Amino acid sequence: MFPAAPKTQLVLGSPGPATVAPKDVHFYDFLKPWLGDGLLLSAGDKWSSHRRMLTPAFHFNILKPYMKIFTKSADIMHAKWQHLVTEGHTHLDMFEHISLMTLDSLQKCVFSFDSNCQEKPSEYIAAILELSALVAKRHQQIFLNVDLLYYLTPDGRCFRRACRLVHNFTDVVIQERRRTLPSQGIDDFLKAKAKAKTLDFIDVLLLTKDEDGKGLSDEDIRAEADTFMFEGHDTTASGLSWVLYNLAKHPEYQERCRQEVQELLRDREPKEIEWDDLAQLPFLTMCIKESLRLHPPVTVISRRCTQDTVLPDGRVIPKGVICLISIFGTHHNPSVWPDPEVYDPFRFDPENIKGRSPLAFIPFSAGPRNCIGQSFAMTEMKVVLALTLLRFRVLPDKEEPRRKPELIMRAEGGLWLRVEPLSASQQ
Template sequence: MHDKWRRLVSEGTTNLEMFDHVILMTLDSLLKCAFSYNSNCQRSTSEYVLAIVELSDLIIDRRQKILHHWDWIYWRTEQGKRFKKALSIVHRFTREVVQKHRAQISQQREKETDFTTAPRRKKDFVDIILLSKDEDGQGLTDEEIQAEANTFMFAGHDTTASAICWTLYNLARHDHYQEKCRQEVMDLMQGRDGHAVEWEDLSNLPFTTMCIRESLRLHSPVQAVTRKYTQDMALPGDRTVPQGAICLVSIYGTHHNPAVWQDPHEFNPLRFDPTNKEGLASHAFIPFSSGPRNCIGQKFALAELRVVVALTLLRFRLTPGVNPELGNKSGGVRRLPQLVLRAEGGLWLQVEPLDQHNLEE
């Protein structure tokens, strides 16, 4: 992605729409980490990636058309037919990945039985769920594994992309915080050859992590989650929520509630300084939901956020950009809640490459 940015800048394009670039990067990363699949989707389109993007667009389109909420109408529409076609592409791809991984695991076991010293392949997400067993020693079926893999892909790429884009946006609008994060990353990388971030580095970026968490509070990628009551719940005023009712928990409302957060619309990373967290309600910060059904990929997402933000600030200086259609600075962007939180007309930033000489000065 950064190579693409440098090429665009060299050609005279410095004003970039973040979501266009970052979503492809998170898809690329997730395909490698979850499926061990090199999609090369940032350089050339693939049938699978195009299908994922189309499904995401069609879901939004269907939600906004009330008659399309009924399956017997929707599947007869042009959009419904496109949805089924894209869905079949995604299911075929996932099915082939699962079958390939199952064969590789079987081959690996045969090699281990033969006491060979063949190098072991690193486990990815599909490997982990293929090898998982319940208390009775039963594993998941191929169909169940495909469902888990699809969930991880769909719920993982655009949510993380949204979090990255809004974090970069907030740092572009607050240059002093951006510089403080950049200095923290530079100090961490001091004396190293190259710009590789190691796993142990992630816990050594405290201020950058504070900025990421504050951005997740201010611009949560997911706006709300729902839960179904498993029993009657008594409320104040002699009211009861009956068993089976569905409750919508507003993440946006919680994160912008002045009774929970002081000056909730201000970007202030110091809220997440460990010394300031005393007295904060346990569920005041819930970008990944909470409880036993919280986000399965939150550790993965936070790791990716730290890596991407750190390397981006090490290589580029970011400032608010201009929406070509509206002509306004992105300081005036309007939130656009879709499957994830986006921005009306896109989220535009100016990118300026930083060479090592400039950084040392």
């Protein structure tokens, strides 16, 4: 999956020591022109400082208002599905529809911007999708690792053009937001917005300060916003698409999830998932986690050891070695997960979790550099999955999808499922 690296590489596919190690820069350099020095790509003191500063952006008080955004974006997607079904289109590519839905949500959560991208073309959204595809394509073409060569190719020129478009969009939002801030009392102004529950990610980035009272520069804010848009859409779309696939293949689990949601929302109109409801969906949560084990959105991560690391069997990984940690391999290791190809949500029953290594299940990575947005992602997946199962029955397509690991876990030619709208009485 990764191109050749300049140092020795080691592939790990089982739970091991949680050692602090920075990300290997070789592959991630391909993303630098797009994402800048955000959390994904920064290192050292800058990463530590930004991680501390951005952690409040994912506090549950910030996430709570996003619930309505997730619901609205899911409503739009489901209305599209209803329309397509009435026209006779019951086979849908989950990746295509869910990716647009997650991008729609993210634009609203990050920028408070509604592009209506699920219903009409958006130049900004098209650019993000193009950048993701170009990076995935480039890192499979070793001869294009050299920037000088890459930017002479048509793909390289497209990449630069799409970067400019995405950066210009983010810069305009930041500059406009700064212009609307009062010249004095900025903190009070933003805190008032927070009390009114209208804070978006840009607001939080403008509000945050380090221990010395210094805020983020416009360049830093752009890097973090662009990173969140990149990391937050594809991974969540992959997680949602594959859990719908797994539930389509296991109708008994799908029906149990549906009954759990129906019972929760039985006397409510409109049918909306609220923050406190999330803890009342234990089986649905188990189904999501088992799908993330079987089909982790990110299949491999890369780390460079900053010190000699002793493995449980006594062998030592020397300092400087680049480790490719196979999340997919760990999740499919039969010594850790018996019958690893079997979809069994009960693996995540509280009784069955006891005694299992916390590093046996790492869909969001692990250690200090784990995914800062995992609560955001899990919240969105729970809301969208619950509403989807409340309104539709999902059925498998005739052809079994082939897993296709790129930047995220995809399916060759798309992940196609059949959808059947449920009547009001069935909901």
